Structure formats: structure tokens, C-alpha cells
Amino acid sequence: MKTYTDTGKKDTRSGFGAGLTALGQTNPDVVALCADLTGSLKMDEFKANHPERFFQVGIAEANMMGLAAGMTIGGKIPFTGTFANFSTGRVYDQIRQSIAYSHKNVKICASHAGLTLGEDGATHQILEDIGLMKMLPGMTVINTCDFNQTKAATMAIAEHHGPVYLRFGRPKVANFTPEDQTFEIGKAVHLQEGADVTIVATGHLVWEALEAAKALNEESISVEVINIHTIKPLDTDAIVKSVKKTGCIVTAEEHNFLGGLGESVARELALHHPTPQEFVATNDTFGESGTPAQLMDKYGLNAAAIAAKAKKVMGRK
Amino acid sequence: MPDIAALEDLVTQVRRDILRQVHKVNSGHPGGSLGCAEFFVALFQVIMDRKDGFHMDGKDEDIFFLSNGHISPVFYSVLARSGYFPVEELNTFRLIDSRLQGHPTTHEGLPGIRVASGSLGQGISVAAGAAETKKLNNDPHLVYALCGDGELQEGQNWEAIMYCAANKVDNLIVTVDLNGQQIDGSTDDVLDLGNVRGKFEAFGWLVHEVANGNDMQAVIDGLNHAKNMSGAGKPVCVLLQTVMGNGVDFMMHTHAWHGKAPNDEQLAIGLAQNPETLGDY
Numbered sequence: 001m002k003t004y005t006d007t008g009k010k011d012t013r014s015g016f017g018a019g020l021t022a023l024g025q026t027n028p029d030v031v032a033l034c035a036d037l038t039g040s041l042k043m044d045e046f047k048a049n050h051p052e053r054f055f056q057v058g059i060a061e062a063n064m065m066g067l068a069a070g071m072t073i074g075g076k077i078p079f080t081g082t083f084a085n086f087s088t089g090r091v092y093d094q095i096r097q098s099i100a101y102s103h104k105n106v107k108i109c110a111s112h113a114g115l116t117l118g119e120d121g122a123t124h125q126i127l128e129d130i131g132l133m134k135m136l137p138g139m140t141v142i143n144t145c146d147f148n149q150t151k152a153a154t155m156a157i158a159e160h161h162g163p164v165y166l167r168f169g170r171p172k173v174a175n176f177t178p179e180d181q182t183f184e185i186g187k188a189v190h191l192q193e194g195a196d197v198t199i200v201a202t203g204h205l206v207w208e209a210l211e212a213a214k215a216l217n218e219e220s221i222s223v224e225v226i227n228i229h230t231i232k233p234l235d236t237d238a239i240v241k242s243v244k245k246t247g248c249i250v251t252a253e254e255h256n257f258l259g260g261l262g263e264s265v266a267r268e269l270a271l272h273h274p275t276p277q278e279f280v281a282t283n284d285t286f287g288e289s290g291t292p293a294q295l296m297d298k299y300g301l302n303a304a305a306i307a308a309k310a311k312k313v314m315g316r317k
Numbered sequence: 318m319p320d321i322a323a324l325e326d327l328v329t330q331v332r333r334d335i336l337r338q339v340h341k342v343n344s345g346h347p348g349g350s351l352g353c354a355e356f357f358v359a360l361f362q363v364i365m366d367r368k369d370g371f372h373m374d375g376k377d378e379d380i381f382f383l384s385n386g387h388i389s390p391v392f393y394s395v396l397a398r399s400g401y402f403p404v405e406e407l408n409t410f411r412l413i414d415s416r417l418q419g420h421p422t423t424h425e426g427l428p429g430i431r432v433a434s435g436s437l438g439q440g441i442s443v444a445a446g447a448a449e450t451k452k453l454n455n456d457p458h459l460v461y462a463l464c465g466d467g468e469l470q471e472g473q474n475w476e477a478i479m480y481c482a483a484n485k486v487d488n489l490i491v492t493v494d495l496n497g498q499q500i501d502g503s504t505d506d507v508l509d510l511g512n513v514r515g516k517f518e519a520f521g522w523l524v525h526e527v528a529n530g531n532d533m534q535a536v537i538d539g540l541n542h543a544k545n546m547s548g549a550g551k552p553v554c555v556l557l558q559t560v561m562g563n564g565v566d567f568m569m570h571t572h573a574w575h576g577k578a579p580n581d582e583q584l585a586i587g588l589a590q591n592p593e594t595l596g597d598y
Contacts, residue, residue, distance in 0.1 A: 031453070052453070053453070055484075057476075058479070058480070060476035060477075060480065062438075062439075062472070062476055063473055063477045065442070066439050066440075066443045066446060066477065067442050067443075067445055068446060069442075069446060070382075070443035071449055071450045072450075073373065073374060073375055073447045073450060074374050074451060074456070075454070076450050076453065093436050097435070098433065098443055101422060101433045102422070102423045102432045103423060
């Protein structure tokens with residue numbers, strides 16, 4: 001069994017900040033917009049290095065999305081930064097009309113996604129954003145798992161022409177993917193080969209999936225772990241190929257089961273290779289205040305929950 | 318000096334185009350379109366420094382954004398008659414598989430359209446973004462936008478209006494079509510806009526009023542004046558007083574024709590009041 005090492009806990013939003021800083025040096029067309037959350041989004045360094053390419057829009061996210069759409073006209077590549085809730089639900093119609101329908105090259109970069117922003121509670125935790133964004137025609141939807149992957153994804157999306165939703169989070173989590181990785185949009189990453197059950201995870205739950213696999217392995221259960229960083233377009237081939245081998249699948253995400261990764265996987269399997277599936281996701285609920293660990297435990301989004309669902313789905317084969 | 322008589326002939330033809338487009342499919346928005354005919358003709362024929370052909374990036378030319386996308390009939394007519402696409406294509410307005418969607422979109426690749434609009438309140442933001450990019454590109458050309466007066470009820474406008482003043486977006490000229498009407502009635506009755514000039518000025522904009530937005534010379538003079546006001550560290554707003562339904566007597570001074578098409582008889586009356594000048598499509 002392949003093992004992964006946490007090289008030191010880091011927040012994925014800092015991965016975004018590092019990626020943006022790097023882009024600032026290499027791509028003169030990249031501009032950044034922020035709605036009064038520069039520090040939270042880790043955009044300070046880009047701002048300091050390139051004040052002329054940094055646009056503070058104030059607490060006005062709707063205007064930020066429109067500005068970003070307009071900035072593409074003339075060749076700029078705008079990266080917008082605010083919390084996931086204010087990046088999607090608050091500005092859905094602006095994204096829909098001015099960015100997605102108009103096919104503008106805007107990168108919507110969203111921190112504090114899911115439950116793990118913690119104590120601020122449900123007003124700031126969004127568990128619906130993947131669904132909102134993946135329903136928009138032409139929108140690419142990415143949810144990265146650690147610092148290194150978020151940095152790589154941030155740099156990769158600048159090279160992709162078209163609207164992108166990049167989702168990441170607040171807490172410090174295990175940093176275990178390679179520092180020098182090449183990020184391929186739409187390409188699943190096989191983390192571990194296995195024969196008994198497939199676990200497909202995205203975002204913060206990828207590390208939890210690896211932890212679950214380790215625990216299951218001690219019970220002689222062979223687990224295949226796939227990191228799906230791109231929810232749309234989904235790497236159907238990788239998933240189908242895996243379940244043809246294992247015969248069952250668990251999807252894991254920090255999102256509502258409605259509209260999330262699990263639903264996207266279920267559709268592809270229904271079309272191509274019907275397979276028993278269990279969902280690790282929130283159960284059509286809002287979040288609440290608490291520490292990230294408490295919330296992930298209460299809402300069943302950790303390694304223990306994934307391992308339990310893996311055993312359950314194996315029993316349905 | 319522009320040939321005012323020739324421009325007025327074009328306006329008359331544009332009015333015919335508007336009426337015929339909406340009549341054919343029995344849908345669309347003639348009222349606001351008719352009221353803005355002089356504005357569009359002045360902007361595209363006289364005011365804007367435009368390149369030949371259509372380039373989405375709009376580099377090194379003046380560009381325009383329509384925020385109140387429902388007045389697409391006048392936009393399409395003036396774009397076609399300014400050479401962006403064949404005039405005959407006006408025949409496809411709102412038909413299946415047409416590039417001339419009910420509300421303008423980039424989705425079908427219609428030359429002249431740089432962003433979709435129709436869901437109201439978004440155009441000033443988009444235009445401001447394009448203006449910021451022009452500054453980054455050291456492109457001295459201007460960005461123009463048109464929005465409706467009722468549309469100012471949308472909050473996003475005021476986010477954008479605040480942004481533009483705070484950030485000295487002085488290469489942007491936003492025209493507000495002050496026709497005083499919206500779907501449910503007069504703007505005074507639906508949601509009183511109050512002192513629009515005072516609001517823009519309080520937000521830090523330079524404001525120029527054009528009292529007769531359906532007089533070709535007055536519109537040209539007003540837009541030229543606005544051009545001269547640009548570049549002074551403040552965004553520029555033109556308050557253009559127009560008459561909804563202008564040029565077709567039974568459509569004037571009422572919200573009734575905001576989104577209603579004329580029947581055969583009404584079309585005939587409207588066309589008789591606007592005799593063919595440049596040739597129907």
C-alpha cells in the first residue's frame with residue numbers, strides 16, 4: 001500500500017495566494033479583484049507586487065463579477081477572490097449572464113468553502129456552491145485538496161480559456177501532494193490502487209479518504225483512492241475503469257449530497273456502468289458554528305465516516 | 318459637421334426596422350427601442366471612434382455596452398445598418414436558430430455584441446471593467462454604456478457607480494435613458510427614482526443632461542459634451558430625456574408598448590408615420 005506523508009499542515013487558501021503570486025510574475029495579463037477579504041484570500045502579496053493589477057472593489061460582489069467580465073474584454077485574465085458563499089449564491093445571476101453565458105475568461109476563486117470555516121456558522125458556510133456552479137453551461141468546477149494542489153491549480157487555470165470556479169478552504173490541512181505536480185484540468189489523480197472498493201474524494205476529504213483507506217487496509221480491505229479535483233468536466237473514464245475492478249464506490253465531499261460530486265458520479269455510473277454507491281456528504285442541511293473537526297465529525301465528513309460507508313457499500317455488491 | 322438630415326433619415330429607417338422586427342414575431346420591446354433611436358444612431362454614426370469589422374477585444378477603438386438588453390430591436394437595427402452584419406438578418410429577430418436572440422448575447426457570435434444583457438443592472442459594472450482594462454492597456458479610447466431609468470432600481474448599479482467614482486474611471490460615459498416608464502407604469506409610481514442627477518453627483522460623477530433626447534442635433538451635442546467631460550478624474554453620466562415610443566404617435570408617452578408588438582393595422586399606421594428612407598430589409 002502506497003503511503004502519503006503530510007509535509008506540514010497548510011491552508012489551501014494559502015496555496016491559492018502562492019499560485020496567484022507566482023502568476024503575477026509570469027503572466028502580465030493576470031489581474032486580481034477582491035471584495036474586502038484580501039487577507040483572508042491571501043492575496044496580499046499579489047497586491048503588494050502589482051498594485052496596478054489589483055482591484056479592491058469593497059463589499060460589492062455583484063459589481064466585482066461584472067467588472068471581471070468586462071476586464072476580459074481587452075485581454076485581461078481576472079481572478080476574483082471572496083468567500084465561496086459570496087462567490088456563488090450571492091452573485092449567481094451576475095455569473096450566469098455576464099460570465100458563463102457570455103463565455104468570459106474569468107476565474108472565480110472561492111475560499112472558506114464548506115463547513116470547515118468553522119465558528120462563523122451557516123451564514124458563511126456554503127454547501128451548495130458546487131451544484132450551483134456545475135449547473136452553469138461551460139463552467140469548469142475545481143475543488144482542490146491541499147496547499148500544493150491549490151497552488152498548481154491556480155496556475156493551471158490561467159492557461160485555460162473560459163470561466164472557472166476554483167473552490168478551496170480556510171483551515172490548515174495535511175499537505176501531501178507533490179510540490180512540483182502538473183495540474184491537469186479534468187484529469188483524476190489515482191492515489192492508491194485497490195481491489196475491494198473505490199473511494200472518490202474531492203477537496204479536504206481526499207486526505208480523509210487516504211486515512212480511511214489506511215484503516216480499512218488494516219482490516220485487509222483493499223481500497224482504491226481517486227482524487228477528483230475537477231468535478232466538471234468529470235473524468236468518467238477513470239471512475240468507470242476503477243469500479244469495473246472494485247464493483248462499488250464511495251464518493252466523499254464537503255458539500256450537500258444534492259448537487260455535489262456524488263451526484264455527478266452517480267449519473268456517469270448510471271449511464272455507463274451501474275454500480276452500488278454510498279455518499280459521504282451533508283444531508284440536505286445548513287451548517288452551524290463549531291470547530292472544523294467538531295463539524296466534520298457531527299456531519300459525518302471524516303475518515304471514520306468514509307470507512308463506515310465503504311464497508312456498507314461493499315455489502316451491497 | 319454631421320449631415321443631420323441624413324442621420325434623421327437613418328433614424329426613420331431604424332424606427333421601421335424596430336416595428337417590423339417585433340411585429341413579425343409578435344414579441345419584443347418597441348417602446349424603449351423607439352425612444353433610443355436617435356441615441357444609437359448618433360453614437361454609432363457620429364460619436365464613437367470605431368474600427369472596421371468586429372473585434373471582441375475592442376482594443377484601440379471606442380466600445381459600447383447595452384445594459385437594458387430588452388431594447389435589442391434598436392441595437393440590432395443600428396448594428397446592421399452600421400455594417401456589423403447583413404441588414405437582411407433583422408428578418409430572423411427572435412426566431413429559432415437566430416443570432417438575434419430576444420436579448421443580446423455573445424453566445425451566437427453576433428458581431429457588435431460583447432456581453433449578454435437582459436437581466437438588468439449589470440451593464441455599468443461590465444463597462445467599468447472594460448474601461449479599467451483600457452487603462453491597463455494604455456488605450457485612450459472611451460467606453461460607453463446605456464441603461465434604462467427603471468433599471469437604476471437594481472442595487473448592483475449603485476455598487477458600480479460607487480466603484481467608478483472611487484477609482485476615477487473617467488474613460489467611461491454612462492447614458493441613462495430617462496423615459497420615465499417601466500413595465501408596471503411610470504417610474505414615479507412604481508418606485509420613485511428621486512433626484513437622479515443629485516444621486517449621481519453625490520456619488521462623485523460628472524452629470525450632463527440632454528433635455529431632448531429625441532432631437533438628433535441635441536443628442537450629438539450632448540454626447541460630444543460628455544466626451545469633453547471625460548478624462549477629468551471622474552466618471553461621466555448623461556441623463557438623456559427621451560419619449561418612450563417616439564415617432565409612432567399611439568406608442569408615445571405610455572408604458573403600454575414597453576413589451577408589446579403592434580398588430581397588422583397598428584404596424585401599417587406606424588410605418589405610414591415613418592416612410593421608408595434607406596430601404597427596408
